[in-house]
Amino acid sequence: xxxxxxxxxxxxxxxxxxxxxxxxxxxxxxxxxxxxxxxxxxxxxxxxxxxxxxxxxxxxxxxxxxxxxxxxxxxxxxxxxxxxxxxxxxxxxxxxxxxxxxxxxxxxxxxxxxxxxxxxxxxxxxxxxxxxxxxxxxxxxxxxxxxxxxxxxxxxxxxxxxxxxxxxxxxxxxxxxxxxxxxxxxxxxxxxxxxxxxxxxxxxxxxxxxxxxxxxxxxxxxxxxxxxxxxxxxxxxxxxxxxxxxxxxxxxxxxxxxxxxxxxxxxxxxxxxxxxxxxxxxxxxxxxxxxxxxxxxxxxxxxxxxxxxxxxxxxxxxxxxxxxxxxxxxxxxxxxxxxxxxxxxxxxxxxxxxxxxxxxxxxxxxxxxxxxxxxxxxxxxxxxxxxxxxxxxxxxxxxxxxxxxxxxxxxxxxxxxxxxxxxxxxxxxxxxxxxxxxxxxxxxxxxxxxxxxxxxxxxxxxxxxxxxxxxxxxxxxxxxxxxxxxxxxxxxxxxxxxxxxxxxxxxxxxxxxxxxxxxx
Amino acid sequence: xxxxxxxxxxxxxxxxxxxxxxxxxxxxxxxxxxxxxxxxxxxxxxxxxxxxxxxxxxxxxxxxxxxxxxxxxxxxxxxxxxxxxxxxxxxxxxxxxxxxxxxxxxxxxxxxxxxxxxxxxxxxxxxxxxxxxxxxxxxxxxxxxxxxxxxxxxxxxxxxxxxxxxxxxxxxxxxxxxxxxxxxxxxxxxxxxxxxxxxxxxxxxxxxxxxxxxxxxxxxxxxxxxxxxxxxxxxxxxxxxxxxxxxxxxxxxxxxxxxxxxxxxxxxxxxxxxxxxxxxxxxxxxxxxxxxxxxxxxxxxxxxxxxxxxxxxxxxxxxxxxxxxxxxxxxxxxxxxxxxxxxxxxxxxxxxxxxxxxxxxxxxxxxxxxx
Numbered sequence: 001x002x003x004x005x006x007x008x009x010x011x012x013x014x015x016x017x018x019x020x021x022x023x024x025x026x027x028x029x030x031x032x033x034x035x036x037x038x039x040x041x042x043x044x045x046x047x048x049x050x051x052x053x054x055x056x057x058x059x060x061x062x063x064x065x066x067x068x069x070x071x072x073x074x075x076x077x078x079x080x081x082x083x084x085x086x087x088x089x090x091x092x093x094x095x096x097x098x099x100x101x102x103x104x105x106x107x108x109x110x111x112x113x114x115x116x117x118x119x120x121x122x123x124x125x126x127x128x129x130x131x132x133x134x135x136x137x138x139x140x141x142x143x144x145x146x147x148x149x150x151x152x153x154x155x156x157x158x159x160x161x162x163x164x165x166x167x168x169x170x171x172x173x174x175x176x177x178x179x180x181x182x183x184x185x186x187x188x189x190x191x192x193x194x195x196x197x198x199x200x201x202x203x204x205x206x207x208x209x210x211x212x213x214x215x216x217x218x219x220x221x222x223x224x225x226x227x228x229x230x231x232x233x234x235x236x237x238x239x240x241x242x243x244x245x246x247x248x249x250x251x252x253x254x255x256x257x258x259x260x261x262x263x264x265x266x267x268x269x270x271x272x273x274x275x276x277x278x279x280x281x282x283x284x285x286x287x288x289x290x291x292x293x294x295x296x297x298x299x300x301x302x303x304x305x306x307x308x309x310x311x312x313x314x315x316x317x318x319x320x321x322x323x324x325x326x327x328x329x330x331x332x333x334x335x336x337x338x339x340x341x342x343x344x345x346x347x348x349x350x351x352x353x354x355x356x357x358x359x360x361x362x363x364x365x366x367x368x369x370x371x372x373x374x375x376x377x378x379x380x381x382x383x384x385x386x387x388x389x390x391x392x393x394x395x396x397x398x399x400x401x402x403x404x405x406x407x408x409x410x411x412x413x414x415x416x417x418x419x420x421x422x423x424x425x426x427x428x429x430x431x432x433x434x435x436x437x438x439x440x441x442x443x444x445x446x447x448x449x450x451x452x453x454x455x456x457x458x459x460x461x462x463x464x465x466x467x468x469x470x471x472x473x474x475x476x477x478x479x480x481x482x483x484x485x486x487x488x489x490x491x492x493x494x495x496x497x498x499x500x501x502x503x504x505x506x507x508x509x510x511x512x513x514x515x516x517x518x519x520x
Numbered sequence: 521x522x523x524x525x526x527x528x529x530x531x532x533x534x535x536x537x538x539x540x541x542x543x544x545x546x547x548x549x550x551x552x553x554x555x556x557x558x559x560x561x562x563x564x565x566x567x568x569x570x571x572x573x574x575x576x577x578x579x580x581x582x583x584x585x586x587x588x589x590x591x592x593x594x595x596x597x598x599x600x601x602x603x604x605x606x607x608x609x610x611x612x613x614x615x616x617x618x619x620x621x622x623x624x625x626x627x628x629x630x631x632x633x634x635x636x637x638x639x640x641x642x643x644x645x646x647x648x649x650x651x652x653x654x655x656x657x658x659x660x661x662x663x664x665x666x667x668x669x670x671x672x673x674x675x676x677x678x679x680x681x682x683x684x685x686x687x688x689x690x691x692x693x694x695x696x697x698x699x700x701x702x703x704x705x706x707x708x709x710x711x712x713x714x715x716x717x718x719x720x721x722x723x724x725x726x727x728x729x730x731x732x733x734x735x736x737x738x739x740x741x742x743x744x745x746x747x748x749x750x751x752x753x754x755x756x757x758x759x760x761x762x763x764x765x766x767x768x769x770x771x772x773x774x775x776x777x778x779x780x781x782x783x784x785x786x787x788x789x790x791x792x793x794x795x796x797x798x799x800x801x802x803x804x805x806x807x808x809x810x811x812x813x814x815x816x817x818x819x820x821x822x823x824x825x826x827x828x829x830x831x832x833x834x835x836x837x838x839x840x841x842x843x844x845x846x847x848x849x850x851x852x853x854x855x856x857x858x859x860x861x862x863x864x865x866x867x868x869x870x871x872x873x874x875x876x877x878x879x880x881x882x883x884x885x886x887x888x889x890x891x
Contacts, residue, residue, distance in 0.1 A: 313770075314772075315769060315770065334772065334774075335769070335770070335771070335772035336772030338772075339772055345770070347770055352764070352766050352767070353766050353767055353770045354767065354770065355764075355767060356759075356760050356763045356764045356767045356768070357763070357764065358763040358764075359759070359760070359763065363756070367760070367767065367771040368770075368771035368772055370753060370756050370757070370771075371753045371757075376753045376756075379752050379753050379754065380751060380752055380753075381750075381751050381752060381753060381755075381756060383751075
């Protein structure tokens with residue numbers, strides 16, 4: 001296979017910042033090429049250059065062997081380069097077909113041939129096996145289908161080289177599986193795919209080759225699948241990829257000794273509540289969390305985990321049941337009282353719940369304790385203390401940039417998350433509720449946050465870990481409970497749990513079925 | 521480790537949050553430059569407008585000067601028109617910091633005037649300092665309550681404050697009409713309350729102008745608002761609620777209470793505008809039979825121009841007060857229609873509201889410099 005694309009010495013500066021520092025990239029025709037790097041490593045900048053959104057300061061692009069200048073996305077589309085952005089560029093009230101043909105509509109100058117559009121989309125969707133409903137409105141279809149619409153949009157415009165920017169970030173595991181199937185089919189039909197990611201597992205699972213980018217430079221291009229390689233190939237391990245990506249050895253496995261569980265500190269009995277749509281979300285949850293252990297709650301998104309966390313932290317009112325913290329009934333207590341009794345909460349959505357993005361790092365670092373000494377005395381804020389506190393958290397948790405006056409919204413996702421974790425752990429809680437503590441966070445930051453959670457456990461704190469990432473649950477938990485349709489359907493010591501058992505339970509199977517290897 | 525990588529992200533490097541030290545000064549300067557440029561451009565447009573309509577721009581400018589700075593009296597009178605604008609500007613800015621849009625300044629202004637006037641003439645036998653204090657508090661309280669009603673409805677019933685504050689304006693207007701017509705009118709033909717007692721008056725400070733101590737109250741209020749918002753726990757909570765109510769709730773902050781409280785304070789500030797007008801200038805409550813006087817609405821423009829910061833509000837009120845004051849003089853001296861002043865004011869507001877235009881000029885210059 002020849003190279004469909006060669007980028008040589010691509011350099012792009014933004015003011016003093018060098019986003020791409022002489023990057024070389026070679027993509028073979030008909031392969032799935034992963035572009036791996038941490039957030040901010042320069043992957044997206046490089047692809048935006050290829051798609052004509054930015055002009056490089058230096059370097060050369062050769063497409064199908066010919067040097068090209070890609071002045072804007074229209075030129076890229078003309079050449080046969082299509083891009084699916086991480087945040088979809090669709091018009092929600094328009095139908096699927098309307099979105100796909102937008103810009104190249106069939107029909108005369110003044111009339112849109114709607115039936116023709118639907119027909120074309122249907123044909124295209126059959127040709128590539130991308131199931132969509134051409135007449136459905138985009139606002140009413142799932143995220144997975146929206147992504148297929150984006151891909152079809154690119155194909156409709158004649159894309160031969162498809163760029164997918166973090167395509168799995170918004171998908172459920174099942175949708176990821178489907179996407180992989182789609183990518184394979186596209187490649188079989190002669191298309192070439194570049195996909196941007198920071199997830200190691202995906203690279204090894206999907207890609208034929210990978211180019212690793214770190215700090216604006218490409219550090220390696222490696223064969224993964226062996227497809228199209230001249231000889232036999234030994235694919236890199238996850239750890240090797242991680243080391244290339246971060247620039248140092250990263251431990252992907254969490255080092256932890258056996259738990260020494262103590263007294264029960266959080267007891268939940270028969271907890272019921274309604275969800276946001278007024279339907280029962282929790283249907284009698286029973287839980288006991290002991291000091292010095294990590295209890296992981298596994299489950300597919302939307303099975304009551306969010307509501308459980310909200311009930312525990314005082315953000316949602318239970319309709320029945322009882323919550324006890326160190327023996328004290330906290331079922332009806334307001335949020336602040338619960339914090340004062342020793343609860344801490346890393347919320348699942350850091351930008352909506354966890355931070356005031358327009359506040360500084362220092363202001364955010366006291367959120368929830370802002371009314372207490374030493375940060376506030378007699379109602380007056382003690383900003384010096386607040387800043388000193390922020391500096392301490394910044395140092396302890398390596399938050400960058402290390403400036404307490406930085407607006408929290410301008411931190412990267414990983415650093416925002418570290419700030420929240422730092423703030424909550426610093427409360428020295430009895431019970432730490434950690435919801436999705438590493439969602440959308442870089443490998444380096446994941447490692448740091450995991451280490452901290454285990455350290456908290458070892459200091460005798462109780463950690464309730466709620467995560468959609470099965471890997472994370474398995475790596476951290478001492479005990480694992482599975483939530484399904486508002487109930488805890490199974491609970492087991494971590495050493496007895498496997499990905500398969502949990503997966504079946506999460507999908508509504510029974511435990512005996514799971515252990516016997518047969519779904520209900 | 522991730523941090524070293526972050527600095528390479530172009531989208532982030534341009535905005536490193538609230539900058540420190542010298543950078544912060546620079547950012548403040550740019551922040552202030554937008555309104556300043558807006559004002560200069562608007563004034564130029566006003567002058568061009570005057571020239572196009574065949575009047576003499578130089579004469580108009582002279583009139584603006586004479587009206588505001590021509591004499592001791594002119595300076596005092598200019599500040600008389602600035603004073604209520606500081607209050608209503610602070611009112612809008614304060615509510616805005618809590619994420620609320622208080623368009624009810626007019627109504628809060630009217631009920632406060634009524635309350636202050638009644639307290640000023642009906643209460644007798646108090647020493648001067650106490651009487652004036654009571655009258656001020658009566659006005660502030662009335663305005664505060666008028667703001668708190670939509671505040672409570674917003675906080676506990678989710679009713680949008682914009683709709684409610686507008687409706688409260690009309691309730692206040694017609695309530696005042698009714699009370700004056702039926703109960704509170706002084707003998708005579710004018711729809712006005714009896715004059716307040718001398719003990720309830722705010723002292724004059726720059727005779728022969730009507731300038732009164734209400735100006736100090738307004739400046740004091742600006743300082744207090746600043747301290748409240750940025751140096752107290754309540755200010756922290758109100759700003760948190762304004763920026764992100766869900767995060768505030770998460771942090772155990774009582775969001776509804778803070779919303780109601782913010783509207784109470786905002787209403788009291790607008791009320792103080794009316795109060796000092798009654799106690800310092802009008803000496804009685806004049807029924808606004810012709811409709812709203814406009815200080816409440818002007819407060820929105822002042823807050824916008826002042827970037828919702830107390831210091832900015834004071835400066836913006838100064839500008840709007842000066843322009844208001846100049847309008848009649850310009851008409852008399854230079855035959856320039858009063859409406860010209862409104863053109864200038866509107867241009868300022870447009871330019872500030874569309875500040876991205878000015879900002880983009882800066883950005884482009886910086887990018888050119890970077891190359």
